[in-house]
Amino acid sequence: MKKLIAGNWKMNASLAGNETLVNELRAGIGAPACDVAICVPSPYFQQVQGLLAGQDTIVMGSQNVSSHESGAYTGDVSATMLKEFGIRYAIVGHSERRLHQAESDTHVAIKAERALEAGITPIVCVGETLREREEGMTEFIVKRQLAAVIHLVGHCISEIVVAYEPVWAIGTGKTATPEQAQEVHGVLRTQLRAATEHADKIRLLYGGSMNAGNAAALLAQPDIDGGLIGGASLKAADFLAIIAAAQ
Ligand SMILES: O=C(CO)COP(=O)(O)O
Numbered sequence: 375m376k377k378l379i380a381g382n383w384k385m386n387a388s389l390a391g392n393e394t395l396v397n398e399l400r401a402g403i404g405a406p407a408c409d410v411a412i413c414v415p416s417p418y419f420q421q422v423q424g425l426l427a428g429q430d431t432i433v434m435g436s437q438n439v440s441s442h443e444s445g446a447y448t449g450d451v452s453a454t455m456l457k458e459f460g461i462r463y464a465i466v467g468h469s470e471r472r473l474h475q476a477e478s479d480t481h482v483a484i485k486a487e488r489a490l491e492a493g494i495t496p497i498v499c500v501g502e503t504l505r506e507r508e509e510g511m512t513e514f515i516v517k518r519q520l521a522a523v524i525h526l527v528g529h530c531i532s533e534i535v536v537a538y539e540p541v542w543a544i545g546t547g548k549t550a551t552p553e554q555a556q557e558v559h560g561v562l563r564t565q566l567r568a569a570t571e572h573a574d575k576i577r578l579l580y581g582g583s584m585n586a587g588n589a590a591a592l593l594a595q596p597d598i599d600g601g602l603i604g605g606a607s608l609k610a611a612d613f614l615a616i617i618a619a620a621q
Contacts, residue, residue: 377408377593377620378535378577378600380435380497381607382465387415396425396432398610403431408600408620411435411463412607413497416451419459426460435463435497438471441484453492464489465602467499467519469541479522486523490530497535497579497602498523500562504542512540513561520562524569532572535579536562537602543582545604552591552598555580559597586615593620 392414403410413435414422422434440450456464466489467482477485486496500519502512516538524531538558543550550558559578566573580592581602592598600620606612 375575375577375599378411378579379406379408379603379613379617379620380411380413380463380465380537380579380600381603381613382413382437382468382581383415383607384437384470384604385415386608387418389418389421392418392422393425395608395610396422399432399613400426400429402610402614403617406431406617406620408617409433410617413437413463413465419456419461423460433462434460435465436461436494437465437468439464439466439485439489439494439496441481441488443488453488453494456489456494457492461494463495463497463535465497465499465537469499469501469539469544473541479519480526482519483522483526486534487527487530490527490533495533495535496523497537499537499539499581499602501539501541501544501582507540507542512558516558516562517565520565524565529570531566532570532576535577535600536566537579537581538562539581539602545583547583549583549585549588549592550580552595555592556595556597559595563597584616586612586619589616589619 410432466485471477489496500516502515577599579600579602584601585606
């Protein structure tokens, strides 16, 4: 299947910096073998939509979506609002939001459903902490996180993207080995196969200190269908090198 390389800028952006980064990406991207997305902070949707105009190689995603549809939810951004700015993907359940915003598995599943209803592909993040890994809980944790989404969205599960992001590998420079990542991706694939006959078409991304040097080995694993890239998506040369590795 066609791989997906998605950048997650997190809370790193500025009008001037975005312009430089997107223009460099546009100039260097050529005709990649994979799909490419950049998930930008919401105040910059309109700017980045303009910077991406006239091409469809790089699409834009959001880093979150409200679990509510509209109304008195101060500070929230709804899926239909995202849609108005051309958003194609919405990251849901990133470990940083599970931790700092106390998002529960159920809350994350509702967000995935809101995105799907609006025609936006949710990128559902799952992953264990270092402590959970050391306690042998990895499989239990990721399956529980994914099960909540499978339970809520039913047959629409075939339309999501899953990102396995071990919390201990995010922003730490400690990447999961290709074998460690594949092991968990295999578990997730098996879980999805039990839920849908289309499981082999669901893209399973790896995220956590993926960079130009380790991307090819990770992406060569049978159940790693792309990457969710934090730090290395902020420099055009690094992000373009990862895209080139996704053949
Ligand atoms: O959290 C991540 C992407 O969502 C990964 O971040 P890093 O690539 O900076 O480790």
